[in-house]
Amino acid sequence: DVKVTQSSRYLVKRTGEKVFLECVQDMDHENMFWYRQDPGLGLRLIYFSYDVKMKEKGDIPEGYSVSREKKERFSLILESASTNQTSMYLCASSPSGGPDETQYFGPGTRLLVL
């Protein structure tokens, strides 16, 4: 079974702090994704990566950066957390690079920024 893990289930941070969200997958998938989920808005793509050291902006990249130094790990960074970044963050991975691959999701991190 594919396993995608995220470093924290719940996180509370203060405005202005630098926040790191870690995601690890154990199935040697090439593709990894970071989404945020907000009520009434569904899931929105923040960043994604098709290979090590490669990253592409999604639909809402402002205020975020990412790092993919190893194939299995994809980190989301909030350089200076703000209250409007309070959300549920979901990581996903999928094999290959084509459009017809199922995405597998981690359990999510609920981030509260005070």
Next chain:
Amino acid sequence: GIQVEQSPPDLILQEGANSTLRCNFSDSVNNLQWFHQNPWGQLINLFYIPSGTKQNGRLSATTVATERYSLLYISSSQTTDSGVYFCAVVSYFGNEKLTFGTGTRLTIIP
């Protein structure tokens, strides 16, 4: 970009009932997936179904690509079916990113 609309937004049913969830999309797609998010937030892929019909136990899905919609059927609902169901698509003319609908929240009452 491609628009994905799901209906109904909320659905409350008695255990044992059947339900149909709908997903409409605004452009041709080469990837359509249905997901279930349980009350603890975990998203599980149910079907990869850009066209045709698939069945998995009490769940089945049909996508009519030419008419730009997909349906998810749940028969003999159980309380464990509760949660939010998402449809997500990749536009045939797009950039290979999944675009999600806003979901249908299903509540099954014992």
